[in-house]
Amino acid sequence: MENRIEDKKMEQQLPSTEEKIKEAARRVFTLKGYxxxxxxxxxxESGHNLALLNYYFRSKEKLFDIIMMENLEFFIRDVLGIxxxxxxxxxxxxxxxxxxxxxxxxxxxTLPIFILNAVNTDPKGLIDKITIDSLLDQTQLAKQWKxxxxxHPLPINPLHIFLNVLSMTVFPFVASPIIKMKLGVTDDAxxxxxxxxxxxxxxxxxxxxxxx
Amino acid sequence: MENRIEDKKMEQQLPSTEEKIKEAARRVFTLKGYxxxxxxxxxxESGHNLALLNYYFRSKEKLFDIIMMENLEFFIRDVLGIxxxxxxxxxxxxxxxxxxxxxxxxxxxTLPIFILNAVNTDPKGLIDKITIDSLLDQTQLAKQWKxxxxxHPLPINPLHIFLNVLSMTVFPFVASPIIKMKLGVTDDAxxxxxxxxxxxxxxxxxxxxxxx
DNA sequence: ATTTGTTTTAATCATCTGATTAATTCAAAT
DNA sequence: ATTTGAATTAATCAGATGATTAAAACAAAT
Numbered sequence: 001m002e003n004r005i006e007d008k009k010m011e012q013q014l015p016s017t018e019e020k021i022k023e024a025a026r027r028v029f030t031l032k033g034y035x036x037x038x039x040x041x042x043x044x045e046s047g048h049n050l051a052l053l054n055y056y057f058r059s060k061e062k063l064f065d066i067i068m069m070e071n072l073e074f075f076i077r078d079v080l081g082i083x084x085x086x087x088x089x090x091x092x093x094x095x096x097x098x099x100x101x102x103x104x105x106x107x108x109x110t111l112p113i114f115i116l117n118a119v120n121t122d123p124k125g126l127i128d129k130i131t132i133d134s135l136l137d138q139t140q141l142a143k144q145w146k147x148x149x150x151x152h153p154l155p156i157n158p159l160h161i162f163l164n165v166l167s168m169t170v171f172p173f174v175a176s177p178i179i180k181m182k183l184g185v186t187d188d189a190x191x192x193x194x195x196x197x198x199x200x201x202x203x204x205x206x207x208x209x210x211x212x
Numbered sequence: 213m214e215n216r217i218e219d220k221k222m223e224q225q226l227p228s229t230e231e232k233i234k235e236a237a238r239r240v241f242t243l244k245g246y247x248x249x250x251x252x253x254x255x256x257e258s259g260h261n262l263a264l265l266n267y268y269f270r271s272k273e274k275l276f277d278i279i280m281m282e283n284l285e286f287f288i289r290d291v292l293g294i295x296x297x298x299x300x301x302x303x304x305x306x307x308x309x310x311x312x313x314x315x316x317x318x319x320x321x322t323l324p325i326f327i328l329n330a331v332n333t334d335p336k337g338l339i340d341k342i343t344i345d346s347l348l349d350q351t352q353l354a355k356q357w358k359x360x361x362x363x364h365p366l367p368i369n370p371l372h373i374f375l376n377v378l379s380m381t382v383f384p385f386v387a388s389p390i391i392k393m394k395l396g397v398t399d400d401a402x403x404x405x406x407x408x409x410x411x412x413x414x415x416x417x418x419x420x421x422x423x424x
Numbered sequence: 425a426t427t428t429g430t431t432t433t434a435a436t437c438a439t440c441t442g443a444t445t446a447a448t449t450c451a452a453a454t
Numbered sequence: 455a456t457t458t459g460a461a462t463t464a465a466t467c468a469g470a471t472g473a474t475t476a477a478a479a480c481a482a483a484t
Contacts, residue, residue: 009394017432018432032247032249032333033245033247033248033333035244035245035247035248035327036245036246036247036248036333038470038471038472038475039471039472040343040470040471040472041297048432048433049432049433049434049474050433050472050473051432051433051434051474051475052432053472053473054433054472054473054474055431055432058473059472059473060471060472060473080248099356102255110332112331113328113332116325116328116386116387117245117325117329118389119389120322120386120389121244121245121248122389127389127390128393129391136333139383141227142355156408156412157404157405157408158413159391159397159406160397160408160409163380163383163384163387163405164416166383166387167380167382167384167387168375168376168379168380170379170383171375171378171379171382172375172379172385174328174332174386175328175375175378175379177331177332177334177339178331178339179371179375181339181340182339183371185371187384192437193371193372193375196368196369196372197372200368200372203423204376204416204419204420204423207416207419208416208419211415211419212363229462249441250440250441250442251441251442252440252441252442260463261463261464262442262443263443263444263445263462263463263464264461264462264463265442265443266442266443266444267461270443271443272440272441272442273441294466350460369466387476389479
């Protein structure tokens with residue numbers, strides 16, 4: 001125990017067994033979903049024994065809950081910061097959100113189908129664990145939106161706009177296997193398209209606000 | 213056995229055992245996905261014995277393949293008719309497609325997540341079974357699109373437009389649990405929103421074509 | 425060296441699940 | 455009435471799967 005500090009450092013740098021299992025679980029769960037994932041898949045993917053999984057996480061379900069919570073938190077992370085920034089305009093927030101989400105989805109393309117699938121089948125009251133708290137009303141985004149709506153009243157339900165931003169940003173990733181395989185779009189071409197959409201989606205959305 | 217004919221009539225009107233099992237399988241598979249569905253669930257849902265399932269369909273996988281094929285066919289049904297109609301303009305085709313799809317999704321809200329999930333996890337080479345044949349190039353839609361593009365060249369990849377129509381139409385249905393539970397949208401309000409989108413989506417898409 | 429607590433493993437258990445089998449029912453044909 | 459073949463059921467099988475157990479390996483402290 002001479003060099004305790006150095007050891008501690010190492011432990012934090014190199015992933016611990018527990019961490020390796022969790023990351024393996026994240027990969028497998030996110031790729032195949034809860035039901036199709038066998039604990040043995042995770043054990044094998046992590047390079048460790050099956051019992052380790054239960055030793056560290058008690059059960060498959062507990063492990064899944066942890067992964068789900070972290071994925072959800074990751075999915076919402078930073079977003080609150082963007083929509084609560086008093087120093088950016090509504091327009092800038094739109095651009096930042098779309099750019100941020102596409103960047104994130106490019107690096108985590110299986111995340112949306114994982115969440116959507118879980119939420120639709122709902123093994124437990126998993127939906128309830130998502131916290132898009134009702135304090136959403138008190139964000140800078142909501143405030144600025146109301147100001148804009150006061151000046152130029154929208155004849156449509158604002159939910160349409162929200163849905164459209166989310167749809168156009170997220171859907172291409174969940175439909176990507178079809179797009180790539182059936183429309184002959186290569187991986188590179190798909191990446192290129194998504195990059196283009198970072199600029200295009202805000203433009204399209206702004207035009208919706210003007211014509212509606 | 214006096215009224216044999218009447219009996220025969222009844223048998224054809226009432227769904228056969230095979231048909232009942234298939235419809236039960238469709239409900240369970242479409243709701244929970246392949247992996248999370250147990251053959252016993254289907255048997256119970258159909259009100260028949262477990263062995264019937266294998267008697268009629270050989271295996272869970274074969275049954276699933278049948279359901280998947282029929283669902284896919286249903287998903288594409290009528291669409292070919294719409295896009296190949298020489299009597300409608302491009303604009304009308306857009307409106308008809310969106311209206312048709314939303315109507316269909318309202319009555320089969322779990323269909324998209326079922327297909328997307330299957331396509332993303334891909335238990336087999338299921339993607340290959342989808343036939344958006346490359347003869348798509350020879351449709352009236354493609355022809356009219358090219359005519360339009362010749363007059364008013366688009367500075368963006370047409371795939372963006374295709375993606376946007378599909379995204380804005382389909383995505384709300386796969387995200388509906390979140391929308392309903394987390395944004396406090398009632399079933400009725402959701403239906404109302406979808407009805408509004410039948411008119412709105414074509415308007416938005418047309419504006420995209422003009423500004424881009 | 426011994427002890428202590430943690431990490432890791434092999435082996436095993438109990439249950440679930442897809443599939444099969446053998447027997448029963450039933451309608452139609454002979 | 456008997457036969458035939460399809461429809462249906464209960465019982466059971468074999469393998470998969472999540473979980474548990476008991477023991478070994480290992481590092482740190484005494």
